[in-house]
Amino acid sequence: MSMLSVENLNVWFGSGRSRVDAVQGATFDVAKGESFGLVGESGSGKSTILKAITGLAPQWDGSITVDGRPLTQKRVKSFYKLVQMVFQDPYASLHPRHSVDGVLGETLHLHGFRDIDTRVTKLLDDVGLGQKFRFRYPHQLSGGQRQRVAIARALAAEPRILLLDEPTSALDVSVQAEILNLLTDLRAEHGLTYVMVSHDLAVVGHMCERLAVMKDSRIVEVMDVAALRAQKAEHPYSQELLRNSIGA
Amino acid sequence: MTLLDVENLWVKFPTRQGVFDAVRGVSFTLGRERLGIVGESGSGKSMTGRAILRLIRPPGIVEADHIRLGDRNLLDLSERDMRAVRGQQISMVMQDPKFSLNPVMSIGEQLIEAYRLANKSGRKEARQASLEALESVSIRDPGRVMAAYPHEMSGGMGQRIMIAMMLIPSPQILIADEPTSALDVSVQRQVLSIMDDLVTSRGMGLIFISHDLNLVADFCDRVLIMYAGRVVEVCRADRLHEAQHPYTRGLLNSLPRLNEPREKLEVLRRDPAWSTAPSVSGRA
Numbered sequence: 001m002s003m004l005s006v007e008n009l010n011v012w013f014g015s016g017r018s019r020v021d022a023v024q025g026a027t028f029d030v031a032k033g034e035s036f037g038l039v040g041e042s043g044s045g046k047s048t049i050l051k052a053i054t055g056l057a058p059q060w061d062g063s064i065t066v067d068g069r070p071l072t073q074k075r076v077k078s079f080y081k082l083v084q085m086v087f088q089d090p091y092a093s094l095h096p097r098h099s100v101d102g103v104l105g106e107t108l109h110l111h112g113f114r115d116i117d118t119r120v121t122k123l124l125d126d127v128g129l130g131q132k133f134r135f136r137y138p139h140q141l142s143g144g145q146r147q148r149v150a151i152a153r154a155l156a157a158e159p160r161i162l163l164l165d166e167p168t169s170a171l172d173v174s175v176q177a178e179i180l181n182l183l184t185d186l187r188a189e190h191g192l193t194y195v196m197v198s199h200d201l202a203v204v205g206h207m208c209e210r211l212a213v214m215k216d217s218r219i220v221e222v223m224d225v226a227a228l229r230a231q232k233a234e235h236p237y238s239q240e241l242l243r244n245s246i247g248a
Numbered sequence: 249m250t251l252l253d254v255e256n257l258w259v260k261f262p263t264r265q266g267v268f269d270a271v272r273g274v275s276f277t278l279g280r281e282r283l284g285i286v287g288e289s290g291s292g293k294s295m296t297g298r299a300i301l302r303l304i305r306p307p308g309i310v311e312a313d314h315i316r317l318g319d320r321n322l323l324d325l326s327e328r329d330m331r332a333v334r335g336q337q338i339s340m341v342m343q344d345p346k347f348s349l350n351p352v353m354s355i356g357e358q359l360i361e362a363y364r365l366a367n368k369s370g371r372k373e374a375r376q377a378s379l380e381a382l383e384s385v386s387i388r389d390p391g392r393v394m395a396a397y398p399h400e401m402s403g404g405m406g407q408r409i410m411i412a413m414m415l416i417p418s419p420q421i422l423i424a425d426e427p428t429s430a431l432d433v434s435v436q437r438q439v440l441s442i443m444d445d446l447v448t449s450r451g452m453g454l455i456f457i458s459h460d461l462n463l464v465a466d467f468c469d470r471v472l473i474m475y476a477g478r479v480v481e482v483c484r485a486d487r488l489h490e491a492q493h494p495y496t497r498g499l500l501n502s503l504p505r506l507n508e509p510r511e512k513l514e515v516l517r518r519d520p521a522w523s524t525a526p527s528v529s530g531r532a
Contacts, residue, residue, distance in 0.1 A: 041432035041433070041434060041435075042403075042432050143289075172288040172289055172459060173288075173459070173461070173499055173502050173503055174288065174498065174499060174502045174515070174516035176502070177502035177503075177504075177513035177514065177515050177516070178515055180504065180513055181512050181513055181515065184511075184512065199432065199433065201506060202503065202504045202505055202506050203504055205504065205505075205506045205509070206504035206505075206509070206510075206513070207504075225509075228506065229506050229507060229509065240434065241433070241434070244433040244434050244436075244437055245433055245506075
Protein backbone atom coordinates (compact mmCIF):
# COMPACT_ATOMS: atom_id res chain seq x y z
CA MET A 1 0.00 0.00 0.00
CA SER A 2 1.30 3.42 -0.79
CA MET A 3 2.00 5.77 2.07
CA LEU A 4 2.27 8.86 -0.07
CA SER A 5 0.87 9.27 -3.50
CA VAL A 6 1.28 12.38 -5.64
CA GLU A 7 -0.69 12.66 -8.83
CA ASN A 8 -0.48 15.29 -11.51
CA LEU A 9 0.82 17.86 -9.02
CA ASN A 10 1.28 21.44 -10.23
CA VAL A 11 2.81 24.08 -7.99
CA TRP A 12 3.20 27.71 -8.92
CA PHE A 13 4.30 30.96 -7.32
CA GLY A 14 2.95 34.44 -8.04
CA SER A 15 0.07 35.13 -10.38
CA GLY A 16 -0.67 36.73 -13.73
CA ARG A 17 2.44 37.72 -15.64
CA SER A 18 4.80 37.00 -12.79
CA ARG A 19 3.50 33.45 -12.37
CA VAL A 20 6.25 30.85 -12.21
CA ASP A 21 5.34 27.20 -12.67
CA ALA A 22 7.73 25.47 -10.30
CA VAL A 23 6.33 21.94 -10.58
CA GLN A 24 4.30 20.63 -13.52
CA GLY A 25 2.45 17.34 -13.66
CA ALA A 26 4.50 15.49 -11.04
CA THR A 27 3.29 11.93 -10.36
CA PHE A 28 4.88 9.35 -8.06
CA ASP A 29 4.06 6.83 -5.35
CA VAL A 30 5.98 6.03 -2.20
CA ALA A 31 5.25 2.71 -0.51
CA LYS A 32 5.03 2.29 3.25
CA GLY A 33 8.53 2.05 4.71
CA GLU A 34 10.16 2.98 1.43
CA SER A 35 12.77 5.67 0.90
CA PHE A 36 12.22 7.70 -2.24
CA GLY A 37 14.71 10.18 -3.72
CA LEU A 38 14.19 13.34 -5.74
CA VAL A 39 17.22 14.53 -7.71
CA GLY A 40 17.86 17.33 -10.19
CA GLU A 41 19.69 20.62 -10.40
CA SER A 42 18.78 23.73 -8.44
CA GLY A 43 15.57 25.29 -9.67
CA SER A 44 14.21 22.01 -11.03
CA GLY A 45 11.41 21.99 -8.44
CA LYS A 46 12.48 19.11 -6.21
CA SER A 47 12.29 21.05 -2.93
CA THR A 48 9.04 22.67 -4.07
CA ILE A 49 7.37 19.25 -4.16
CA LEU A 50 8.26 18.77 -0.48
CA LYS A 51 7.01 22.25 0.32
CA ALA A 52 3.71 21.55 -1.43
CA ILE A 53 3.28 18.35 0.57
CA THR A 54 3.87 20.05 3.96
CA GLY A 55 1.74 23.05 3.02
CA LEU A 56 4.53 25.61 2.71
CA ALA A 57 3.65 26.28 -0.95
CA PRO A 58 -0.04 27.18 -0.87
CA GLN A 59 -0.69 27.40 -4.61
CA TRP A 60 -1.04 23.89 -5.97
CA ASP A 61 -3.50 21.59 -7.69
CA GLY A 62 -3.60 17.93 -8.53
CA SER A 63 -3.85 15.38 -5.77
CA ILE A 64 -1.65 14.45 -2.82
CA THR A 65 -2.76 11.43 -0.80
CA VAL A 66 -1.14 10.62 2.52
CA ASP A 67 -1.90 7.25 4.10
CA GLY A 68 -5.08 6.91 2.04
CA ARG A 69 -6.43 10.36 2.87
CA PRO A 70 -6.36 13.08 0.17
CA LEU A 71 -4.99 16.43 1.32
CA THR A 72 -7.03 19.60 1.18
CA GLN A 73 -5.58 23.07 0.65
CA LYS A 74 -5.67 23.65 4.40
CA ARG A 75 -3.70 21.14 6.46
CA VAL A 76 -5.39 19.77 9.55
CA LYS A 77 -3.46 19.34 12.77
CA SER A 78 -3.47 15.58 12.54
CA PHE A 79 -1.57 15.87 9.25
CA TYR A 80 1.52 17.06 11.09
CA LYS A 81 1.35 14.00 13.30
CA LEU A 82 1.88 12.05 10.09
CA VAL A 83 4.30 14.15 8.09
CA GLN A 84 7.33 16.14 9.28
CA MET A 85 10.13 17.86 7.43
CA VAL A 86 13.89 18.31 8.03
CA PHE A 87 15.46 21.28 6.28
CA GLN A 88 18.76 21.73 4.52
CA ASP A 89 20.51 24.27 6.67
CA PRO A 90 20.76 23.36 10.35
CA TYR A 91 22.19 26.84 11.00
CA ALA A 92 19.02 28.51 9.79
CA SER A 93 16.32 26.09 10.91
CA LEU A 94 16.86 26.37 14.67
CA HIS A 95 15.91 29.46 16.65
CA PRO A 96 19.17 30.98 17.93
CA ARG A 97 17.70 32.01 21.28
CA HIS A 98 15.86 28.79 22.12
CA SER A 99 17.69 26.00 23.90
CA VAL A 100 17.44 22.41 22.66
CA ASP A 101 15.10 21.73 25.58
CA GLY A 102 12.93 24.68 24.58
CA VAL A 103 12.75 23.66 20.92
CA LEU A 104 11.79 20.05 21.65
CA GLY A 105 9.55 20.89 24.63
CA GLU A 106 7.52 23.43 22.68
CA THR A 107 7.10 21.07 19.74
CA LEU A 108 5.90 18.29 22.07
CA HIS A 109 3.53 20.68 23.81
CA LEU A 110 2.05 21.78 20.47
CA HIS A 111 1.43 18.18 19.55
CA GLY A 112 -0.48 17.71 22.79
CA PHE A 113 1.89 15.41 24.64
CA ARG A 114 1.79 15.44 28.45
CA ASP A 115 4.93 13.54 29.47
CA ILE A 116 7.23 16.13 27.91
CA ASP A 117 10.18 15.58 30.22
CA THR A 118 10.54 11.86 29.53
CA ARG A 119 9.92 12.39 25.83
CA VAL A 120 12.66 15.04 25.48
CA THR A 121 15.06 12.60 27.17
CA LYS A 122 14.06 9.84 24.79
CA LEU A 123 14.28 12.02 21.67
CA LEU A 124 17.81 13.12 22.55
CA ASP A 125 18.84 9.51 23.08
CA ASP A 126 17.19 8.48 19.82
CA VAL A 127 19.26 10.92 17.77
CA GLY A 128 22.45 10.02 19.64
CA LEU A 129 22.93 13.33 21.44
CA GLY A 130 22.41 12.39 25.08
CA GLN A 131 21.35 14.48 28.05
CA LYS A 132 24.31 16.83 28.26
CA PHE A 133 23.05 18.64 25.15
CA ARG A 134 19.60 19.29 26.57
CA PHE A 135 20.17 22.81 27.81
CA ARG A 136 22.52 24.02 25.11
CA TYR A 137 21.78 26.73 22.58
CA PRO A 138 22.33 26.28 18.81
CA HIS A 139 25.57 28.30 18.79
CA GLN A 140 27.03 25.80 21.27
CA LEU A 141 26.45 22.95 18.81
CA SER A 142 28.34 21.86 15.69
CA GLY A 143 26.57 21.56 12.33
CA GLY A 144 26.05 17.82 12.72
CA GLN A 145 24.71 18.20 16.27
CA ARG A 146 22.27 20.88 15.08
CA GLN A 147 21.03 18.62 12.33
CA ARG A 148 20.46 15.94 14.98
CA VAL A 149 18.35 18.41 16.98
CA ALA A 150 16.37 19.25 13.82
CA ILE A 151 15.78 15.52 13.26
CA ALA A 152 14.73 15.08 16.92
CA ARG A 153 12.26 17.94 16.50
CA ALA A 154 10.79 16.28 13.41
CA LEU A 155 10.51 12.98 15.29
CA ALA A 156 8.78 14.61 18.28
CA ALA A 157 5.35 14.27 16.68
CA GLU A 158 5.99 10.55 16.03
CA PRO A 159 5.40 10.98 12.30
CA ARG A 160 5.19 8.16 9.76
CA ILE A 161 6.72 10.14 6.90
CA LEU A 162 9.86 12.29 7.02
CA LEU A 163 10.50 14.77 4.22
CA LEU A 164 14.24 15.38 4.03
CA ASP A 165 15.35 18.43 2.08
CA GLU A 166 19.11 18.04 1.42
CA PRO A 167 19.68 16.99 5.04
CA THR A 168 23.47 16.69 4.73
CA SER A 169 24.54 19.09 1.99
CA ALA A 170 25.68 21.73 4.51
CA LEU A 171 27.83 19.20 6.39
CA ASP A 172 31.34 17.77 6.02
CA VAL A 173 31.58 14.28 4.53
CA SER A 174 32.54 12.62 7.83
CA VAL A 175 29.54 14.25 9.56
CA GLN A 176 27.36 13.41 6.58
CA ALA A 177 28.19 9.73 7.12
CA GLU A 178 27.08 9.98 10.78
CA ILE A 179 23.78 11.67 9.91
CA LEU A 180 23.00 9.26 7.05
CA ASN A 181 23.68 6.30 9.38
CA LEU A 182 21.39 7.87 11.98
CA LEU A 183 18.62 8.27 9.38
CA THR A 184 19.07 4.63 8.30
CA ASP A 185 18.75 3.45 11.94
CA LEU A 186 15.73 5.65 12.65
CA ARG A 187 13.92 4.37 9.57
CA ALA A 188 14.42 0.78 10.71
CA GLU A 189 13.46 1.48 14.36
CA HIS A 190 10.38 3.61 13.73
CA GLY A 191 9.26 2.12 10.40
CA LEU A 192 9.46 5.53 8.74
CA THR A 193 8.87 6.43 5.12
CA TYR A 194 11.35 8.91 3.62
CA VAL A 195 11.15 11.31 0.73
CA MET A 196 14.65 12.72 0.29
CA VAL A 197 15.73 15.60 -1.91
CA SER A 198 19.40 15.71 -2.84
CA HIS A 199 21.65 16.87 -5.62
CA ASP A 200 24.13 14.14 -4.70
CA LEU A 201 23.37 10.94 -6.59
CA ALA A 202 25.70 8.90 -4.39
CA VAL A 203 23.77 9.96 -1.26
CA VAL A 204 20.44 9.12 -2.88
CA GLY A 205 21.88 5.83 -4.12
CA HIS A 206 22.90 5.00 -0.56
CA MET A 207 19.65 5.99 1.14
CA CYS A 208 16.83 5.30 -1.30
CA GLU A 209 15.22 2.39 -3.11
CA ARG A 210 13.73 4.42 -5.95
CA LEU A 211 14.19 7.94 -7.24
CA ALA A 212 12.72 10.50 -9.58
CA VAL A 213 14.90 12.69 -11.78
CA MET A 214 13.60 16.24 -12.26
CA LYS A 215 14.40 18.81 -14.90
CA ASP A 216 12.75 22.16 -15.58
CA SER A 217 9.89 21.55 -13.12
CA ARG A 218 8.99 18.12 -14.54
CA ILE A 219 9.80 14.58 -13.50
CA VAL A 220 11.60 13.12 -16.51
CA GLU A 221 12.22 9.65 -15.15
CA VAL A 222 11.44 7.42 -12.17
CA MET A 223 13.91 4.59 -11.71
CA ASP A 224 15.08 2.20 -9.04
CA VAL A 225 18.49 2.36 -7.48
CA ALA A 226 19.69 -0.81 -9.20
CA ALA A 227 19.28 1.00 -12.53
CA LEU A 228 21.11 4.01 -11.09
CA ARG A 229 24.01 1.87 -9.93
CA ALA A 230 24.20 0.13 -13.30
CA GLN A 231 24.15 3.60 -14.94
CA LYS A 232 21.11 2.50 -16.91
CA ALA A 233 19.17 5.73 -17.13
CA GLU A 234 16.74 6.02 -20.01
CA HIS A 235 16.19 9.74 -20.34
CA PRO A 236 19.12 11.65 -21.90
CA TYR A 237 19.08 14.17 -19.05
CA SER A 238 19.41 11.47 -16.37
CA GLN A 239 22.29 9.97 -18.33
CA GLU A 240 24.00 13.35 -18.39
CA LEU A 241 23.42 13.78 -14.65
CA LEU A 242 25.00 10.38 -14.01
CA ARG A 243 28.02 11.24 -16.13
CA ASN A 244 28.48 14.53 -14.33
CA SER A 245 28.42 13.06 -10.84
CA ILE A 246 32.06 12.64 -10.15
CA GLY A 247 32.97 9.37 -8.50
CA ALA A 248 29.64 7.87 -9.40
CA MET B 249 59.82 26.21 -11.80
CA THR B 250 58.68 27.46 -8.43
CA LEU B 251 56.26 30.36 -8.48
CA LEU B 252 55.44 30.49 -4.80
CA ASP B 253 57.35 29.15 -1.82
CA VAL B 254 55.69 29.08 1.59
CA GLU B 255 57.76 28.04 4.60
CA ASN B 256 56.42 27.40 8.10
CA LEU B 257 53.20 29.42 7.82
CA TRP B 258 51.22 30.06 10.99
CA VAL B 259 47.91 31.92 11.36
CA LYS B 260 47.02 32.84 14.93
CA PHE B 261 43.99 34.41 16.53
CA PRO B 262 44.20 35.71 20.09
CA THR B 263 41.03 34.81 22.00
CA ARG B 264 39.94 35.09 25.60
CA GLN B 265 40.96 31.47 26.09
CA GLY B 266 44.45 32.08 24.72
CA VAL B 267 45.92 32.05 21.23
CA PHE B 268 44.13 29.86 18.71
CA ASP B 269 46.31 28.48 15.92
CA ALA B 270 44.23 28.17 12.76
CA VAL B 271 47.18 27.21 10.56
CA ARG B 272 50.21 25.53 12.15
CA GLY B 273 53.52 25.37 10.36
CA VAL B 274 52.41 24.72 6.79
CA SER B 275 55.11 24.58 4.09
CA PHE B 276 54.64 24.03 0.39
CA THR B 277 55.78 25.17 -3.03
CA LEU B 278 53.68 25.90 -6.07
CA GLY B 279 54.97 25.50 -9.61
CA ARG B 280 53.05 25.74 -12.85
CA GLU B 281 50.60 23.15 -11.61
CA ARG B 282 47.21 22.63 -10.05
CA LEU B 283 47.70 22.21 -6.32
CA GLY B 284 44.66 21.09 -4.34
CA ILE B 285 44.17 21.79 -0.64
CA VAL B 286 41.44 19.63 0.90
CA GLY B 287 40.10 19.33 4.40
CA GLU B 288 36.94 19.68 6.44
CA SER B 289 35.52 22.95 7.66
CA GLY B 290 37.84 24.44 10.24
CA SER B 291 40.92 22.64 8.95
CA GLY B 292 42.60 25.92 7.98
CA LYS B 293 42.51 25.49 4.21
CA SER B 294 40.84 28.83 3.46
CA MET B 295 43.01 30.58 6.04
CA THR B 296 46.09 29.29 4.21
CA GLY B 297 44.82 30.80 0.95
CA ARG B 298 44.01 34.12 2.58
CA ALA B 299 47.26 34.30 4.51
CA ILE B 300 49.26 34.13 1.27
CA LEU B 301 47.55 37.32 0.11
CA ARG B 302 47.84 38.77 3.63
CA LEU B 303 44.08 39.08 3.79
CA ILE B 304 43.85 38.04 7.45
CA ARG B 305 42.59 41.06 9.35
CA PRO B 306 43.89 42.04 12.77
CA PRO B 307 43.69 40.77 15.48
CA GLY B 308 44.61 37.73 13.36
CA ILE B 309 48.37 37.25 12.99
CA VAL B 310 50.22 35.74 10.03
CA GLU B 311 53.71 34.40 10.70
CA ALA B 312 56.03 32.51 8.39
CA ASP B 313 59.72 32.02 7.71
CA HIS B 314 58.93 33.30 4.27
CA ILE B 315 56.20 33.51 1.64
CA ARG B 316 58.33 33.98 -1.43
CA LEU B 317 56.84 35.13 -4.73
CA GLY B 318 59.65 35.33 -7.30
CA ASP B 319 62.50 36.98 -5.40
CA ARG B 320 60.33 38.92 -2.96
CA ASN B 321 59.11 37.90 0.46
CA LEU B 322 55.45 38.94 0.66
CA LEU B 323 55.70 39.38 4.42
CA ASP B 324 58.24 42.22 4.00
CA LEU B 325 56.13 44.24 1.57
CA SER B 326 54.33 47.40 2.62
CA GLU B 327 50.54 47.39 2.43
CA ARG B 328 50.85 49.59 -0.66
CA ASP B 329 53.15 47.15 -2.47
CA MET B 330 50.93 44.31 -1.35
CA ARG B 331 47.99 45.93 -3.12
CA ALA B 332 49.98 45.77 -6.34
CA VAL B 333 50.54 42.04 -5.80
CA ARG B 334 46.87 41.29 -5.15
CA GLY B 335 45.07 40.85 -8.42
CA GLN B 336 48.10 41.67 -10.56
CA GLN B 337 50.29 38.74 -9.58
CA ILE B 338 48.08 36.58 -7.38
CA SER B 339 44.32 36.54 -7.89
CA MET B 340 41.65 34.93 -5.79
CA VAL B 341 38.23 33.55 -6.70
CA MET B 342 35.92 33.10 -3.71
CA GLN B 343 33.11 30.68 -3.13
CA ASP B 344 30.04 32.76 -3.76
CA PRO B 345 29.92 35.23 -6.67
CA LYS B 346 26.98 36.98 -5.01
CA PHE B 347 29.28 38.36 -2.35
CA SER B 348 32.28 39.02 -4.57
CA LEU B 349 30.70 41.22 -7.24
CA ASN B 350 29.56 44.76 -6.53
CA PRO B 351 25.75 44.67 -6.59
CA VAL B 352 25.29 48.30 -7.66
CA MET B 353 27.74 48.37 -10.56
CA SER B 354 27.05 46.80 -13.94
CA ILE B 355 29.27 43.85 -14.79
CA GLY B 356 30.80 45.78 -17.69
CA GLU B 357 31.85 48.66 -15.44
CA GLN B 358 33.44 46.26 -12.98
CA LEU B 359 35.41 44.48 -15.69
CA ILE B 360 36.51 47.76 -17.27
CA GLU B 361 37.63 49.05 -13.89
CA ALA B 362 39.65 45.88 -13.31
CA TYR B 363 41.29 46.21 -16.72
CA ARG B 364 42.14 49.88 -16.37
CA LEU B 365 43.67 49.32 -12.94
CA ALA B 366 45.98 46.74 -14.50
CA ASN B 367 46.71 48.53 -17.78
CA LYS B 368 46.94 52.22 -18.50
CA SER B 369 44.39 52.39 -21.26
CA GLY B 370 41.34 54.18 -22.54
CA ARG B 371 37.78 53.05 -21.96
CA LYS B 372 37.38 51.79 -25.50
CA GLU B 373 40.32 49.43 -25.31
CA ALA B 374 39.25 48.31 -21.83
CA ARG B 375 35.77 47.58 -23.10
CA GLN B 376 37.12 45.50 -25.95
CA ALA B 377 39.37 43.55 -23.58
CA SER B 378 36.46 42.95 -21.19
CA LEU B 379 34.31 41.58 -24.01
CA GLU B 380 37.13 39.23 -24.95
CA ALA B 381 37.57 38.17 -21.33
CA LEU B 382 33.89 37.26 -21.12
CA GLU B 383 34.15 35.31 -24.37
CA SER B 384 37.14 33.41 -23.02
CA VAL B 385 34.97 32.03 -20.19
CA SER B 386 32.36 30.82 -22.71
CA ILE B 387 29.80 33.54 -22.18
CA ARG B 388 27.87 33.54 -25.44
CA ASP B 389 26.35 36.98 -25.32
CA PRO B 390 29.05 39.21 -23.78
CA GLY B 391 27.41 42.46 -24.91
CA ARG B 392 24.27 41.76 -22.92
CA VAL B 393 26.19 40.51 -19.89
CA MET B 394 28.31 43.70 -19.83
CA ALA B 395 25.17 45.79 -19.38
CA ALA B 396 23.63 43.50 -16.76
CA TYR B 397 23.89 43.69 -12.98
CA PRO B 398 25.11 40.80 -10.79
CA HIS B 399 21.64 39.90 -9.45
CA GLU B 400 20.50 39.20 -13.03
CA MET B 401 23.08 36.45 -13.40
CA SER B 402 22.82 32.81 -12.33
CA GLY B 403 25.40 31.33 -9.97
CA GLY B 404 27.34 29.65 -12.76
CA MET B 405 27.41 32.82 -14.86
CA GLY B 406 28.48 34.88 -11.85
CA GLN B 407 31.35 32.53 -11.11
CA ARG B 408 32.50 32.62 -14.75
CA ILE B 409 32.40 36.42 -14.64
CA MET B 410 34.53 36.36 -11.48
CA ILE B 411 37.06 34.11 -13.20
CA ALA B 412 37.11 36.43 -16.24
CA MET B 413 37.73 39.41 -13.98
CA MET B 414 40.47 37.69 -12.01
CA LEU B 415 42.29 36.74 -15.20
CA ILE B 416 42.19 40.18 -16.83
CA PRO B 417 45.48 41.36 -15.24
CA SER B 418 47.14 38.01 -16.26
CA PRO B 419 48.26 36.97 -12.78
CA GLN B 420 50.84 34.20 -12.36
CA ILE B 421 48.89 32.50 -9.60
CA LEU B 422 45.19 31.95 -9.09
CA ILE B 423 43.86 30.96 -5.67
CA ALA B 424 40.38 29.46 -6.02
CA ASP B 425 38.60 28.99 -2.68
CA GLU B 426 35.73 26.52 -3.18
CA PRO B 427 34.96 28.11 -6.57
CA THR B 428 32.30 25.57 -7.53
CA SER B 429 30.75 24.54 -4.22
CA ALA B 430 27.72 26.76 -4.72
CA LEU B 431 27.05 25.38 -8.21
CA ASP B 432 25.15 22.42 -9.63
CA VAL B 433 27.14 19.41 -10.81
CA SER B 434 26.57 20.10 -14.51
CA VAL B 435 27.61 23.75 -14.18
CA GLN B 436 30.46 22.76 -11.88
CA ARG B 437 32.04 20.74 -14.68
CA GLN B 438 31.77 23.66 -17.13
CA VAL B 439 33.37 26.15 -14.76
CA LEU B 440 36.17 23.74 -13.91
CA SER B 441 37.03 22.98 -17.51
CA ILE B 442 37.09 26.71 -18.33
CA MET B 443 39.38 27.35 -15.40
CA ASP B 444 41.56 24.43 -16.40
CA ASP B 445 41.93 25.66 -20.01
CA LEU B 446 42.86 29.15 -18.91
CA VAL B 447 45.36 28.00 -16.31
CA THR B 448 47.07 25.55 -18.67
CA SER B 449 47.14 27.82 -21.71
CA ARG B 450 48.64 30.70 -19.71
CA GLY B 451 51.03 28.53 -17.71
CA MET B 452 49.67 29.74 -14.38
CA GLY B 453 49.89 28.14 -10.97
CA LEU B 454 46.57 27.26 -9.38
CA ILE B 455 45.79 26.68 -5.70
CA PHE B 456 42.45 24.93 -5.58
CA ILE B 457 40.85 24.87 -2.13
CA SER B 458 37.97 22.43 -1.72
CA HIS B 459 36.27 20.05 0.69
CA ASP B 460 35.35 17.69 -2.16
CA LEU B 461 37.86 14.84 -2.35
CA ASN B 462 36.55 13.38 -5.59
CA LEU B 463 36.63 16.72 -7.32
CA VAL B 464 40.20 17.41 -6.25
CA ALA B 465 41.33 13.90 -7.22
CA ASP B 466 39.89 14.50 -10.64
CA PHE B 467 41.01 18.04 -11.25
CA CYS B 468 44.36 18.68 -9.58
CA ASP B 469 47.95 17.47 -10.03
CA ARG B 470 49.02 17.40 -6.39
CA VAL B 471 47.00 17.48 -3.17
CA LEU B 472 47.71 18.66 0.37
CA ILE B 473 45.35 17.18 2.95
CA MET B 474 44.83 19.42 5.96
CA TYR B 475 43.56 18.56 9.41
CA ALA B 476 43.41 20.93 12.40
CA GLY B 477 45.65 23.51 10.75
CA ARG B 478 48.33 21.04 9.64
CA VAL B 479 49.13 19.25 6.44
CA VAL B 480 48.78 15.56 7.34
CA GLU B 481 49.51 14.11 3.94
CA VAL B 482 50.73 15.14 0.49
CA CYS B 483 50.06 12.99 -2.53
CA ARG B 484 49.59 12.97 -6.26
CA ALA B 485 45.97 13.69 -7.09
CA ASP B 486 45.51 10.60 -9.24
CA ARG B 487 46.80 8.52 -6.31
CA LEU B 488 44.51 10.15 -3.75
CA HIS B 489 42.44 6.99 -3.51
CA GLU B 490 45.55 5.11 -2.40
CA ALA B 491 46.27 7.66 0.34
CA GLN B 492 47.83 6.22 3.50
CA HIS B 493 47.02 8.58 6.37
CA PRO B 494 44.13 7.29 8.52
CA TYR B 495 42.39 10.67 8.31
CA THR B 496 42.42 10.71 4.50
CA ARG B 497 41.36 7.04 4.45
CA GLY B 498 38.56 7.83 6.89
CA LEU B 499 37.28 10.70 4.75
CA LEU B 500 37.38 8.57 1.60
CA ASN B 501 35.58 5.69 3.29
CA SER B 502 32.83 7.89 4.71
CA LEU B 503 31.67 8.81 1.19
CA PRO B 504 28.72 6.85 -0.15
CA ARG B 505 29.50 5.24 -3.52
CA LEU B 506 27.13 4.25 -6.27
CA ASN B 507 29.16 1.23 -7.33
CA GLU B 508 29.69 -0.17 -3.83
CA PRO B 509 26.40 -0.33 -1.97
CA ARG B 510 26.63 -0.92 1.79
CA GLU B 511 24.33 -1.02 4.75
CA LYS B 512 26.19 1.52 6.85
CA LEU B 513 28.72 4.18 6.03
CA GLU B 514 32.01 4.13 7.84
CA VAL B 515 32.28 6.81 10.50
CA LEU B 516 35.55 8.69 10.90
CA ARG B 517 37.24 8.08 14.25
CA ARG B 518 39.47 11.00 15.08
CA ASP B 519 42.80 10.33 16.70
CA PRO B 520 44.02 13.23 18.89
CA ALA B 521 47.56 12.44 17.72
CA TRP B 522 46.70 13.71 14.21
CA SER B 523 46.40 17.29 15.38
CA THR B 524 49.67 17.30 17.32
CA ALA B 525 51.91 15.56 14.77
CA PRO B 526 54.12 18.03 12.89
CA SER B 527 52.97 19.30 9.52
CA VAL B 528 54.11 17.36 6.46
CA SER B 529 56.03 19.44 3.94
CA GLY B 530 54.30 20.06 0.64
CA ARG B 531 57.49 20.95 -1.23
CA ALA B 532 57.61 19.54 -4.72
